[in-house]
Amino acid sequence: MKHFEITRQAIDPDAFRKQLLDPSCGAYVQFDGWVRNHNEGQRVLRLEYEVYEPLAVKEGQIIIDEAIERFGVTNACGVHRSGLLELSDVAVVVGVSSPHRDAAFRACRYIIDETKARLPIWKKEYYENGETEWVNCKHCGRHQSPGPEPGSDART
């Protein structure tokens, strides 16, 4: 089973949920990331995800496996969009099924946190004033020392 996918098509959260149905599970937790109409005081019109797919899929699968192993959940999946997205489009979905809810909540949170920190995915926001911005880069450029930091785990 392919647990982590990158897609250029609209994500259907309901179809996604159905693939995780399991009669041994009493709990299902799903996180949806939606395209938001604002960021740091700017009106956002749309956004674009650039994804380095070979590594995103591989690292996404590693994160899913880590979550299943660490929290003992029955099943977990993730899907992330690439390309151009409009407001309220679904950017990412993570779902976890488990006999009990505590593990499902923790595993779902772990997967989305790690996905945002580790996958080679970049988000460019298009603003009302005509400007665009690679999210995260702005801050790194302004507030941190330039260049990679050898020895650090390099996570924002």
Added chain:
Amino acid sequence: MKHFEITRQAIDPDAFRKQLLDPSCGAYVQFDGWVRNHNEGQRVLRLEYEVYEPLAVKEGQIIIDEAIERFGVTNACGVHRSGLLELSDVAVVVGVSSPHRDAAFRACRYIIDETKARLPIWKKEYYENGETEWVNCKHCGRHQSPGPEPGSDART
């Protein structure tokens, strides 16, 4: 807006999700409770929820309001089944939308935890061996002192 409902009809998690869509929100967390095929080593065939609806709806709304106030999320809803349910049926759904994911996860967890502890809802499981059991009562009867405990908050 009615934020907490009791229903005798099958719950449609996708329709439920759609009512919480909000362009100001980047995060949506949903918990589904599914009817599980086992409990404490017994095969479960189906189950029945008895709900004292006037108070369940009122207390459910209080819990939703507490979550919105405490975690600052944009919106939250819950729905719980009553009546007879089959395996893999959806027993309860809680959804929370928020600009950011941390609040959404915490609010969703709070609502389902409080729902299970505070709402006048009882679950009778029907087992493969023909027996039935009111869930929770078995343990309370065997392992705790009989009768209510005055002064305690009486939560299991």
Added chain:
Amino acid sequence: MKNIKVRYFAAYREETGIGSETVSTGAGTPAELFAECSVRHAGLQSYSAALVAINDEMSDWNTALCEDDEVLFFPPVAGG
């Protein structure tokens, strides 16, 4: 003595064999009333961690009862 309507739910209803009864009682609180009802309905003693409501409001076991109150005895809940 006060007239109080008592309602039993789920396992309590099955143990007592009734959904409700009206009692004339000297009990001042739900805790005292529950003890009194347990004498007549021994099955009620099998469960603790119960909840109580008065007139459709969640209550605690030491609230003062008033004439014509409706007291709801809830066995341990198990939603979700």
Added chain:
Amino acid sequence: MKNIKVRYFAAYREETGIGSETVSTGAGTPAELFAECSVRHAGLQSYSAALVAINDEMSDWNTALCEDDEVLFFPPVAGG
């Protein structure tokens, strides 16, 4: 000197104006290689908290580089 293929993504690609280049370098690690590339492409210095991969495996900045390695420089990621 080793031949290394370097690839730039997202903001790095826009800063350098190129998606990839092949360099002949004495750099022993991705950190040294990045410093070297930053001399030619000043824009690379604007961002920190970057990630690096070698031959499609996530790596760290001190891994030893080998002949014909493909090194991927990732500006700060922002999935979700």
